[in-house]
Amino acid sequence: MLARTHDLAAITALALVAATQAVPQMTLSTLIAVLLANQIGGIAPDIDQPTAPFWRNLPVGHVLGRFAGKLLGGHRFLSHSLLGVALFAFLTKLFLEFFQPLFPHVDSQLVWYAFIIGILSHLVMDTITKEGVPWLLPIPIKFGVPPLRSLRITTGSWREVWLVLPLLLVIDLWLLNMHYTSILSYLHHLQR
Numbered sequence: 001m002l003a004r005t006h007d008l009a010a011i012t013a014l015a016l017v018a019a020t021q022a023v024p025q026m027t028l029s030t031l032i033a034v035l036l037a038n039q040i041g042g043i044a045p046d047i048d049q050p051t052a053p054f055w056r057n058l059p060v061g062h063v064l065g066r067f068a069g070k071l072l073g074g075h076r077f078l079s080h081s082l083l084g085v086a087l088f089a090f091l092t093k094l095f096l097e098f099f100q101p102l103f104p105h106v107d108s109q110l111v112w113y114a115f116i117i118g119i120l121s122h123l124v125m126d127t128i129t130k131e132g133v134p135w136l137l138p139i140p141i142k143f144g145v146p147p148l149r150s151l152r153i154t155t156g157s158w159r160e161v162w163l164v165l166p167l168l169l170v171i172d173l174w175l176l177n178m179h180y181t182s183i184l185s186y187l188h189h190l191q192r
């Protein structure tokens with residue numbers, strides 16, 4: 001999947017969770033951190049790919065990317081599995097707990113959830129691509145939906161750009177439309 005599909009999928013997943021759960025009150029700083037963490041989570045599994053946008057934006061990114069790719073076992077391996085999600089979750093938890101004292105107005109627990117939702121959305125989206133996702137590593141089987149590979153999507157193909165992306169956008173607009181007044185009132189009552 002393209003980075004922009006992952007970006008949109010991450011925010012859609014977050015919106016779906018927010019629409020179906022009681023969203024706790026939070027500060028504006030938490031909301032910003034939540035959105036940022038969700039977007040980072042949405043592309044994080046592709047750190048195993050030297051050409052990923054994640055690395056492209058860094059000066060020596062492609063070198064680091066190649067190193068990360070080797071370390072993670074190549075593209076669509078460890079970082080694209082539940083084991084990888086657990087590893088990401090563990091490391092980000094440590095990271096957030098370490099920096100929490102510097103950001104007392106940020107609820108790091110919510111930031112952490114948003115990051116994990118982003119990662120899971122990435123794996124779900126990659127599951128509908130031809131390559132599939134090795135969800136159950138170390139069992140080395142790549143799963144895909146639909147199971148028939150030829151029905152799945154090729155990254156960057158017209159089906160991704162003209163079907164998947166618009167569909168995600170429609171879901172977001174539909175959610176926005178359904179919850180418009182409660183979103184406004186929620187934003188209005190954000191803690192400072």
Ligand SMILES: [Zn+2]
Binds near residue numbers: 001122
């Ligand atoms: Zn991926």
